[in-house]
Amino acid sequence: MSNNRNVTYPLPIKIVGVGRYLPGRIVPSSELEAKCGLPEGWCLRKQGVRERRWVGDETISFMGAEAAREAAADAGIKLTDIDLIITAAHSFEKAIPEDGPLIQQRLGLAGTGIPCLRVTAACVSFLAALDVSASLLASGRYRNILIVTTEITTGKLDFSNPAVCTLMGDASAAVVVVRTPPGEASGIHAVSMETYSEASDISSVSGGVGHSTLFRNDVLADDFVFDFDPQSVRAAGIKYNQKFLARLWPPANKDSFRLVIPNQASRLTIDFMKLSFPSDRVMSIIEQFGNCGAAGFPLAIYEAVKQGRISRGDMVLLEGMTAGFTLMGIVLTY
Amino acid sequence: MSNNRNVTYPLPIKIVGVGRYLPGRIVPSSELEAKCGLPEGWCLRKQGVRERRWVGDETISFMGAEAAREAAADAGIKLTDIDLIITAAHSFEKAIPEDGPLIQQRLGLAGTGIPCLRVTAACVSFLAALDVSASLLASGRYRNILIVTTEITTGKLDFSNPAVCTLMGDASAAVVVVRTPPGEASGIHAVSMETYSEASDISSVSGGVGHSTLFRNDVLADDFVFDFDPQSVRAAGIKYNQKFLARLWPPANKDSFRLVIPNQASRLTIDFMKLSFPSDRVMSIIEQFGNCGAAGFPLAIYEAVKQGRISRGDMVLLEGMTAGFTLMGIVLTY
Numbered sequence: 001m002s003n004n005r006n007v008t009y010p011l012p013i014k015i016v017g018v019g020r021y022l023p024g025r026i027v028p029s030s031e032l033e034a035k036c037g038l039p040e041g042w043c044l045r046k047q048g049v050r051e052r053r054w055v056g057d058e059t060i061s062f063m064g065a066e067a068a069r070e071a072a073a074d075a076g077i078k079l080t081d082i083d084l085i086i087t088a089a090h091s092f093e094k095a096i097p098e099d100g101p102l103i104q105q106r107l108g109l110a111g112t113g114i115p116c117l118r119v120t121a122a123c124v125s126f127l128a129a130l131d132v133s134a135s136l137l138a139s140g141r142y143r144n145i146l147i148v149t150t151e152i153t154t155g156k157l158d159f160s161n162p163a164v165c166t167l168m169g170d171a172s173a174a175v176v177v178v179r180t181p182p183g184e185a186s187g188i189h190a191v192s193m194e195t196y197s198e199a200s201d202i203s204s205v206s207g208g209v210g211h212s213t214l215f216r217n218d219v220l221a222d223d224f225v226f227d228f229d230p231q232s233v234r235a236a237g238i239k240y241n242q243k244f245l246a247r248l249w250p251p252a253n254k255d256s257f258r259l260v261i262p263n264q265a266s267r268l269t270i271d272f273m274k275l276s277f278p279s280d281r282v283m284s285i286i287e288q289f290g291n292c293g294a295a296g297f298p299l300a301i302y303e304a305v306k307q308g309r310i311s312r313g314d315m316v317l318l319e320g321m322t323a324g325f326t327l328m329g330i331v332l333t334y
Numbered sequence: 335m336s337n338n339r340n341v342t343y344p345l346p347i348k349i350v351g352v353g354r355y356l357p358g359r360i361v362p363s364s365e366l367e368a369k370c371g372l373p374e375g376w377c378l379r380k381q382g383v384r385e386r387r388w389v390g391d392e393t394i395s396f397m398g399a400e401a402a403r404e405a406a407a408d409a410g411i412k413l414t415d416i417d418l419i420i421t422a423a424h425s426f427e428k429a430i431p432e433d434g435p436l437i438q439q440r441l442g443l444a445g446t447g448i449p450c451l452r453v454t455a456a457c458v459s460f461l462a463a464l465d466v467s468a469s470l471l472a473s474g475r476y477r478n479i480l481i482v483t484t485e486i487t488t489g490k491l492d493f494s495n496p497a498v499c500t501l502m503g504d505a506s507a508a509v510v511v512v513r514t515p516p517g518e519a520s521g522i523h524a525v526s527m528e529t530y531s532e533a534s535d536i537s538s539v540s541g542g543v544g545h546s547t548l549f550r551n552d553v554l555a556d557d558f559v560f561d562f563d564p565q566s567v568r569a570a571g572i573k574y575n576q577k578f579l580a581r582l583w584p585p586a587n588k589d590s591f592r593l594v595i596p597n598q599a600s601r602l603t604i605d606f607m608k609l610s611f612p613s614d615r616v617m618s619i620i621e622q623f624g625n626c627g628a629a630g631f632p633l634a635i636y637e638a639v640k641q642g643r644i645s646r647g648d649m650v651l652l653e654g655m656t657a658g659f660t661l662m663g664i665v666l667t668y
Contacts, residue, residue, distance in 0.1 A: 100529065113529065117454075119453055140342060200435055325431075
């Protein structure tokens, strides 16, 4: 399975602005440890999570619009310069109309006609939207695309299930992408997405609940199990992820990328990447934000940019495994 | 607002196969008229609907896989030749994993890695997926894309609300699209999508509930109102749709297209197109299928192809208004 044979790389996409909105309420792990009867320090030790944000009365469209405003300002463009709004998350405020129009309205763009589209693929929805955007920019269909990923994962938390309720967080993050201006290096050098529904329930592989369904609430409970069974996780990772990476970017070695941004699903999914790449080049934001679903990728990009961990011209790997079972990877020059 | 300035048309997309799955249960209007205490002939006279299909135990992934099989066979390709599955509907079987992986599994493709993506924009989701596919084919990202739109709209019917429950139907339809082979005429000549969230509640325009939200269940009830107030519908149509069409395809006249396929939302949305184009060139399938949400477009394409109403080389307009408020139009050579 290769999706790359007919593409003329690089695909001309440049991230020109990043934004985010974090719910006002910070939930420290100590609060949840008390609530769930867990020992002090359990969340950080077991999950790698020190705190996370949970929404109060913030809505998806409110959070998305705030993140979008910051991204447009960061890009130095007017909101009216945006010619496509892509929402890329599995959370949604209303079934119809979708979040795009709701965000458009909150941005004061209600009469502009700027089109709205939703692109999803579980927790790699943001990467899927980047991929689609690259082709839309390449064909000339659009010029300034706003991608907004907002997740409220904490709508129905079960406090009798500490492995889940302590891990999840809410967040919104957005980027503005444009067609790479002539002479600049930004672009996608390789992109691949692979879905193996055989592994949507790989109990036969992992002797219980598989890696594949890591992001379903009912399975996140088994993150616990994973913690005690690193062999099965490593087996799933070896079966799919390492071969996937080798196909995506055959010359990859531990020094190929300035930064590797994995799916911010759990300490496990991040530690897994540290098997292949130097620890200090693997981005992790779960200590501060927990698992924010599909918002993890753009929020990690935001943090990487703002912390100066990536600069213009740097080669970055975005790669994650998610429910489906789907793997997705993008190699890009920022 | 024009999205077309930078595209080199035609975008190289060819529909090479069509498929569908219709639920086994045919619900004649007489059955609903009896159930709802309506006069005999009401559904056909008021709604233009003679019968519709409602699911029994059919699921979204089952219906989608059946439609996909027929589309692949019609295209003369093996299922394993597909290199992307796009699901494009607002119905979904599970939040995670999405319908794409579920359909992939039912097609016996569970170990292939064929990626799955979801693209939605209310009832123009299928058109949005066609648009995205055209750019993905143009960039070389994919070669054989399966688009599946399955809607089960009848999950929560309110039989005290005859205007809604008599209108809705269930269906799945699928197409296989490829990059247009050299020397062939198939392709997209113009495509545009515009979202006006100002009209997500245009009560000030229509004096009640607006055209914009036509596809929300709570508003479909007001189709009734529309029936008695054609002026307000015409006003909304003139405000948005006729200008949209003029921007989409400036040379358009009543003879521009071999066939015009509008959103199959109601008799009204179809009759509206007959104001601009000859009646016998405006495709309608609602008499037989009712409003099948986003599945209306691909099902109408299926019928148009199988009934011989469009042939290779014919110029076709696909155009619809949907919740958002979003307008989308595609001019293509089949």
